[in-house]
Amino acid sequence: MNATPSLAPDDAASAAASIAASVAALRAHYDAAVLPLWRGPGWNAAMQLPCEALGGADRQPLPASRYRAMACARQLYVFSQGPGAGDAAHAGQLFDSLRRHFADAARGGFVYSIDAQGKPLDTTKDLYTHAFVVFACAAYAERTGSAAARTLLEDTTQLIEARFATAHGLYHAALAEDFSPAATPAQNPIMHLTEAYLAAHALTGDSFYATRLQALATAVLGAFVDPATGCIAELPLAPGVAGAVAPADNRVEPGHQFEWFSLLASAPALFGGSALAQSLARAFDFALAHGVDLETMGVAAALHLDGAPRDATQRIWAQTEFARALAVRGDAAALAHLRAWLRAFPARFLHAGGWHECLAPDGTVARAEMPSTTPYHLATAYQALAESCG
Template sequence: MSKDTWRAWLSEHALPLWSGIGFDAGRRLFHERLTFDRQPIPLPALRLMVQARQVSTYCRAQLDGFGSTADQALTCLHEVQNRYWHADDAAGWIFSLGPDGRPADRRRDLYAHAFILFAYGWAYRVSNDPTYLKVARETALEIDQIFQTDRGGYLDTVPPADTIHRQNPHMHLLEAYLVLFDVSGDPFYLDYAQRLVTLALEHFILPGTGMLLEFLDSAWEPLQAAGHNRVEPGHLFEWSWLFSEFARLAPNAPNMEAVRLARGRLAEAALAHGVDPETLVVCDAMTEHGKRLEDSTRIWPQTEFIRVLALQAREGDPRADDFIARQSRCFFEKYAPARLSGGWIDRLDVHGMPLSDHMPASSLYHIYGGATAILSR
């Protein structure tokens, strides 16, 4: 499967679909879901996270040479800022917006805040408008104000739904801070990134392994007894990629040796225990001992695997090009067949049958990252 196949699919099908039918011009917001017949699905609320992911992707697409895709994204971001930020006169961004333009869910969600930061980083890169950095700085300070705990790290939501700490929002917060540092050169963001890298090395990753836990208790210890903790191979690939980015941006960081070691171990553990050796399909979840918890497969772990493979190909791994070709064929045959014309099936069961009845916009962020990693290798 050639680079031309990926570029054509993005430029001729996926990007036009989700900025055309996938955009509500009246509300100036992206739709969250389309049917398999490419029709918008009305929802009672639109989540901040999805809007932010789409904005960042279309800003990136213009920078990557896919045409003038940023104007619509920045128009959306302006609407998002007006509707979601301080929408109830309190610090931070609301979780979701109702059809009437008023807050539907006023929770503060760390995952959503991470993605709005990510969007502002890419908005600044494509526009060079310092206003975007100003909002990002204010949002970063509000994240500390709203979510910070006295044991390090952050709460997942405010008000909190439980006492569990989840690695996932911290991972995406790291991603956002790395992008903001990359586009601005402001050490403010690198300091935040360093703290999150340290948190991951000290608490998320089991010592001497490449197994990174999804859930931890209030003291940042494994939530379940040994052998019963959830690990997601897709997130192992994502963290491996982010550690590579951290190493690129902060090569003299004090814990760089540990970062480089963890980067390799995470990818190796995911490949050894979370990837089918015959099909190369990445499973959804396993335990920290490598036992499968779920045999279903979602689209996003496949693209995170592809992104790491593209990096490994650039670094001379002799297996990588073959793995990329096989994974690409799998992507277009199973998850994004031609009949969907730029859409996708989000989740498949063990027999390869769809487990979802719609196409979620949120997948584009993952797909775009994997595709452009191939295109740039």
């Protein structure tokens, strides 16, 4: 096998400078074109909540039918990362709104959504939402020192462990309003809980999070990983785990392989050398080989477990997770792909007014509206790019 050729020192310096300049341009677009949307037309001042989505062409709010707690929490994270004092103040409004609109004062936890008038709409208690509450509170507490955010983070963690945990070391994806099980384990909310607990551990230093994360990695490996490829399937594969399905009924999302890879690589003290981290190195290669069009650097939405195409739509979040994983991996081959991605992504997905949410493989816009949840993906990817390559 031929090793990837290394660059001469001058060429390597030039490549690094090119990557850094491209990353800076992405961040400049984010600061000038993306963030202002959610303090301007995307902000419902009466409700003190972000609109669910803006039109891709006119940047005006789409008709409101609901507001989700998860969307509010993601925006809380985004503005907790914002560079200006005004961003921190806006994060404070979002933190207050999260508690005021979505907290279930009678039963505990958070409802999934409210309607356009602020009344409870979907009272499901889903793990995805609660994970983002923990994640966002960690970011807000780090930015502001808010004792209330730390308390909410700790209370929500306790609720997750008391209510959502299953016998297999996993978590129910959703519970009914009264906390009875409503959905069996799924990888995506567990992945975001992993992200949330990593942020909580970084903020608090509490050994609980380290212990739980390591145990969760073992549980995910046993329940979701396809031994043939190392990929984490969307639904459980292991017989006996609630919600397990046959391989033909399951799927692999390349974006999630890249996202999982980045999360575990970000915490080598917890996951370095673990069986799940080793598996995800294989999953990275599988997702790259079967889920990425190297001509456009576009990442497909989903594959069958054998790598055959299942959904060729290219969603923007999967593109950003690919870039983050390339930067985190950081070897010569990954950086060559990253340079190609940095040339292709802005031309295909970004525009002066924001972004395209989904493209077809030929570049046709498949979904033009701009959801309030997407800036979170841009923020986490751009931060990783700046830290690794800036």
